[in-house]
Amino acid sequence: MNKFILVCCLLGTAFFSVYAQDDSRQSSPQMVIIYLEDKSEINGELISENDASIVIRSESLGLLTFQKNEIRRIIRLDPKGRIPNPNPTRYFIGQSAYTLPKGEGYYQNIYGVFNLVSYGVTDRLSLTGGLELISTFSGNPLLFANAKYGVPVAPKLNVAASVSYLTIASSIADVSLGTINGLVTYGTHEHQLTIGTGYAFAQGEIDNSGVITVAGITRLTGRLALITENYLLPGESSVISGGLRYIAKKVTVDLLYFEGGFPAIDIVLKL
Structure with missing residues (x-):
């Protein structure tokens, strides 16, 4: 329990320290990277934008005007000129209260065997589905599904409800496991802290002992961020982790170390 509180305090200190520095630079020009439908890439300063066009x-x-129907994607750099975190909606296993924008998605691979695909159905509703590779070869794949509905309640505050479901393809009627979670995230895509609580269910029965989660990420450099994901089981033990996230334009790689010597690695590709 003491270790859990210590990790949370250290994360909070780093989060608010770096976050305060970013807030002081919000007057900087907005730099963007524009990807056109012909796959060309243009960097520049955002001058104006409306529903039909953008000028950079x-x-x-010099000055360039593009119609929105010419543009495949716009990346908005932060005040330090860094590419944004392409994976702000989740940590390693746990989630933040942010949801994927409508039409965006990502593919996540954990340990090379767990495969997940997420998609933003609307700006508030995200769906995830996946399977475990080794069990697939045996003919009885382990299947996973998740639905998350998130709502922004303030400029830096989001809340979300999340339901996860786990089963075996050949035994869907017999195996039914999952969790129901509530999440609160404060911060931005670059610096955020998430507190959540959840309950597990099995075969239609809900376990009365809840789990408290504390997770967060804070950007350290253009390519690296500090990430942590922690679970507190009331009256029992806690699970503590910490590590680094490598950030590229469309890819993040998480390297975490869980208490007890358990390493964790995943890769997320933005689709």
Whole structure:
């Protein structure tokens, strides 16, 4: 329990320290990367934008105007000129209260065997489905599904409800496991802290002993962020973890170390 509180305090200190520095730089010009439908890429300063078009100033090409139907994707850099965290909706296993924007998705691979695909059905509703590879080869794949509905309640505060379901393809009628979670996230995509609580269920029966989760991420450099994911079982033990997230334009890689010597690695590709 003392270790759990210590990790939370350290995360909170790092989070608010770096977050305060970012808030002081919000007056910087908004830099963007525009990916066109023809797969070309343009970098520049955002001058104006509306529903139909966007105007940017390129250092080499000057003022450029693009119609929105010419654009495949827009990446908005942060005040330090860094690419945004492409994976702000989840940590390693746990989730934040952020949801995927409508039409966006990602593929996550854990340990090379757990495969998950998530998709933003609307700006508030995200769905995830996946399977475990080794069990698939045996003919009885382990299946996973999740639905998360999130709502922004303030500029830096989101809440969400999440339901996860786990079963075996050949025994769907007999195996029914899952969790029901409530999540609160404070912060931005780059610096956030999530507190949640949840209950497990099996075969239609809900376990009365809940689990408290505390997780977060804070950006350290252009490519690295500190990440932690922790679980507190009231009256029992806690599960503590900490590590680093490597950030690229469309990819994140998490390297965590769980208390007791258990390493964890995953890769997430934004679709």
